[in-house]
Amino acid sequence: MSTQLTTPTNRQAAEALARSKGEPNWLVELRGESAELAGTLGWPKPEKVRIERWNLTAVGQYEQPATVGAISELPEVVRELVTEGTENLIVQRNSGIVWNQFANEYASKGVIFTDLETACKEHGELVQKYLFQAVAKDEDKLTALQSAIWNGGVFIYVPKNVEVELPLQAIFYNDNAEATFAPHILIVADNNSRVTYVDCVVSEPGAGSAPFVHPSVVEVFVKPGAHVRFSSIHHMGETGVDMSIRRAVIENDGQMEWIIGDLNDGNTLSDTKSILKGTGSTSDAKVISVGKNAQQNSLTTQAVHFGKSSDSNMVTRAVMKDSASAIINGITKIEKGATKANGVQTEKVLMLSPKARGDANPILLIDEDDVTAGHAASVGQVNPEQVYYLMSRGISKQDAERLIIYGFLAPVVSEIPVEAVRGQLQSLLQRKLEG
Amino acid sequence: MATHFVIEGLKAAIDGKEILKGINLEIKGGEIHAIMGPNGTGKSTLASALMGHPKYEVTEGTAVLDGEDILEMGVDERALAGLFLAMQYPSEIPGVTNSDFLRSALNARLGEGNEISLIKFIRKMESKMKELEMNPEFAHRYLNEGFSGGEKKRNEILQMMLLDPKIVVLDEIDSGLDIDALRIVSQGVNAMRSEDRGFLIITHYQRLLNYITPDYVHVMMQGRIVKSGGPELAQRLENEGYDWVKEELGIVDETVGQA
Ligand SMILES: Nc1ncnc2c1ncn2[C@@H]1O[C@H](COP(=O)(O)OP(=O)(O)O)[C@@H](O)[C@H]1O
Ligand SMILES: [Mg+2]
Numbered sequence: 001m002s003t004q005l006t007t008p009t010n011r012q013a014a015e016a017l018a019r020s021k022g023e024p025n026w027l028v029e030l031r032g033e034s035a036e037l038a039g040t041l042g043w044p045k046p047e048k049v050r051i052e053r054w055n056l057t058a059v060g061q062y063e064q065p066a067t068v069g070a071i072s073e074l075p076e077v078v079r080e081l082v083t084e085g086t087e088n089l090i091v092q093r094n095s096g097i098v099w100n101q102f103a104n105e106y107a108s109k110g111v112i113f114t115d116l117e118t119a120c121k122e123h124g125e126l127v128q129k130y131l132f133q134a135v136a137k138d139e140d141k142l143t144a145l146q147s148a149i150w151n152g153g154v155f156i157y158v159p160k161n162v163e164v165e166l167p168l169q170a171i172f173y174n175d176n177a178e179a180t181f182a183p184h185i186l187i188v189a190d191n192n193s194r195v196t197y198v199d200c201v202v203s204e205p206g207a208g209s210a211p212f213v214h215p216s217v218v219e220v221f222v223k224p225g226a227h228v229r230f231s232s233i234h235h236m237g238e239t240g241v242d243m244s245i246r247r248a249v250i251e252n253d254g255q256m257e258w259i260i261g262d263l264n265d266g267n268t269l270s271d272t273k274s275i276l277k278g279t280g281s282t283s284d285a286k287v288i289s290v291g292k293n294a295q296q297n298s299l300t301t302q303a304v305h306f307g308k309s310s311d312s313n314m315v316t317r318a319v320m321k322d323s324a325s326a327i328i329n330g331i332t333k334i335e336k337g338a339t340k341a342n343g344v345q346t347e348k349v350l351m352l353s354p355k356a357r358g359d360a361n362p363i364l365l366i367d368e369d370d371v372t373a374g375h376a377a378s379v380g381q382v383n384p385e386q387v388y389y390l391m392s393r394g395i396s397k398q399d400a401e402r403l404i405i406y407g408f409l410a411p412v413v414s415e416i417p418v419e420a421v422r423g424q425l426q427s428l429l430q431r432k433l434e435g
Numbered sequence: 436m437a438t439h440f441v442i443e444g445l446k447a448a449i450d451g452k453e454i455l456k457g458i459n460l461e462i463k464g465g466e467i468h469a470i471m472g473p474n475g476t477g478k479s480t481l482a483s484a485l486m487g488h489p490k491y492e493v494t495e496g497t498a499v500l501d502g503e504d505i506l507e508m509g510v511d512e513r514a515l516a517g518l519f520l521a522m523q524y525p526s527e528i529p530g531v532t533n534s535d536f537l538r539s540a541l542n543a544r545l546g547e548g549n550e551i552s553l554i555k556f557i558r559k560m561e562s563k564m565k566e567l568e569m570n571p572e573f574a575h576r577y578l579n580e581g582f583s584g585g586e587k588k589r590n591e592i593l594q595m596m597l598l599d600p601k602i603v604v605l606d607e608i609d610s611g612l613d614i615d616a617l618r619i620v621s622q623g624v625n626a627m628r629s630e631d632r633g634f635l636i637i638t639h640y641q642r643l644l645n646y647i648t649p650d651y652v653h654v655m656m657q658g659r660i661v662k663s664g665g666p667e668l669a670q671r672l673e674n675e676g677y678d679w680v681k682e683e684l685g686i687v688d689e690t691v692g693q694a
Contacts, residue, residue, distance in 0.1 A: 384489055389526035392486050393540035393594060394514035403539065407530025407577070 034147035046298040055211040063179035092152035094179035116153030134219035134247040150184035158193040170199040177212040189226035196229040203236040218246035222254035233261035240266040252278030258285040273302035276310035287316040291324030300329040305338040314345040320356035339370040438464030445496035447484040456658040462633035472655035475690035517601030521591035528578040584611025609643040621646030641673035656689040
């Protein structure tokens with residue numbers, strides 16, 4: 001079996017494409033090396049999910065879309081996600097950016113918010129310093145492949161002491177299964193800065209479309225005293241495979257917040273990790289997922305503590321319908337020397353059908369004595385006592401179950417800081433739960 | 436039509452084990468009936484069987500409320516027909532706020548097209564909570580989660596007040612209440628007394644009946660009503676306990692289903 005069969009790119013192709021797009025030499029080189037690595041490395045091996053059985057190689061071909069002149073020209077599926085009146089919006093369609101707008105007010109303070117391809121050309125030095133530094137290109141076939149083929153994407157840089165009040169928004173959508181769809185998001189929040197980023201990943205592949213893969217990588221650098229809020233909702237169709245790797249590196253007193261809505265209809269690998277490097281660094285990760293039909297989900301959250309008095313909290317809640325499955329891994333690792341660190345995690349799965357499957361695997365790996373850590377996990381079905389109680393007040397069985405299911409997800413949904421995102425998530429949840 | 440509730444020959448089993456061995460009881464609008472009895476005699480089983488708890492299987496009998504056998508109905512239909520059970524152990528439902536729950540329940544009771552506006556609902560809920568001396572914060576708390584025993588009981592009474600039922604069954608509403616709370620809860624119940632509402636109050640202490648005067652008192656043992664009388668029966672039970680009843684009826688073990 002030749003490597004080309006299992007790896008849909010090679011050095012020549014990756015370099016040729018990069019050159020044809022006018023990318024800087026360092027990036028051409030990075031892509032070429034990565035393509036070669038992708039040919040030799042193996043796919044990631046998440047617990048209890050055989051992702052090699054998914055269609056992982058349908059990454060398609062690069063296809064540059066035409067940009068649009070106004071938000072109104074974007075398709076309905078995108079327009080309904082645009083936060084009303086926003087001036088800070090990037091939209092990627094298939095392989096490239098079609099809309100890129102940023103308020104002058106922030107640009108004049110030195111904030112950069114643009115697509116990553118443009119950033120590589122215009123802010124090459126800055127980008128090069130961080131790109132594939134939180135996630136290494138040679139971790140596995142997925143990271144190498146992403147490094148070789150990523151396109152569009154987002155770059156955010158917030159200078160020291162600057163606070164970006166309004167959320168910066170990105171929407172990634174796919175309406176051509178044959179096109180490579182691999183955004184890379186890179187966020188650098190310099191000392192004592194503050195920023196909120198929200199994105200959505202959606203697809204509209206049309207009836208009978210071919211399978212496609214969405215390999216994506218998110219890297220966030222939280223410098224001392226900075227505060228980054230990151231929220232991402234994925235709602236791709238059944239034929240899409242989502243493989244999303246997210247990583248934050250947090251320095252002294254930095255704060256990282258993750259909110260992840262894994263609401264795809266297709267197979268999903270989602271891995272969100274915080275590296276708490278600095279003293280007093282904190283991370284809070286909240287993940288919700290709803291699975292239906294025969295969908296498989298591998299959902300991982302991780303916190304690695306190096307910093308003293310660092311603090312992490314991870315919550316995952318998943319609702320599985322039909323014969324969907326969710327394997328949920330929570331890994332809290334506290335390294336030697338991370339005294340007074342605290343790491344807490346909770347994973348819960350609610351199964352709505354006898355064929356649904358859920359598995360919660362909390363793991364604490366602790367190499368330091370002077371720490372606190374805790375975990376809770378549960379997998380179960382809707383409690384008939386609770387349904388009875390609600391029905392005894394005249395509420396129908398269907399409404400009773402609905403209240404209980406939404407209640408189960410409430411600890412994540414109600415905590416979402418950006419109201420527009422909360423609203424979006426609620427309506428997507430409703431669509432998926434009741435659709 | 437005045438409320439009329441008739442239980443006839445009601446038998447019920449849990450896990451195939453018969454607990455209720457034929458209950459007969461008639462409650463008219465305006466009446467307060469008390470069921471007393473030691474622990475384990477089947478009182479809560481009666482309440483649960485009437486409400487339709489899935490674990491309890493009714494094997495015989497009828498319970499007719501204003502001409503309709505509620506035992507033929509689903510749990511929600513029984514509630515909509517006018518039955519209300521304040522449970523001995525109310526469920527906790529994380530993530531569902533008390534006020535969302537109360538509004539869903541009230542709207543279900545009012546029926547499609549007659550839903551109460553949010554403003555009116557809040558006003559109504561807040562005024563009832565005030566009557567029960569509940570902290571307004573309880574509207575936003577998750578349903579019964581982390582409530583103390585007494586807070587749960589007050590919340591049950593709050594639901595009763597909002598839902599305006601025809602037949603109210605209170606199962607050990609007094610357990611876990613201090614004297615103050617007992618007074619407040621009793622006032623709530625007394626304020627709900629009306630010609631078209633009947634009450635069935637289950638308790639194993641006479642204490643509650645000092646605040647809510649029953650018209651009829653029934654004693655339950657071995658899954659049956661073994662003795663009925665007026666308020667004086669409750670008084671005698673308070674003074675002398677249950678032994679004299681057992682002696683009179685030749686009962687050695689009053690419990691049921693505890694093989
Ligand atoms: N959920 C249950 N599962 C099994 N047995 C039960 C259950 N509930 C009640 N029982 C049995 O039924 C009998 C009567 O219980 P209950 O009706 O709760 O009595 P009371 O309310 O008078 O104290 C007891 O023997 C008890 O063990
Ligand atoms: Mg009882």
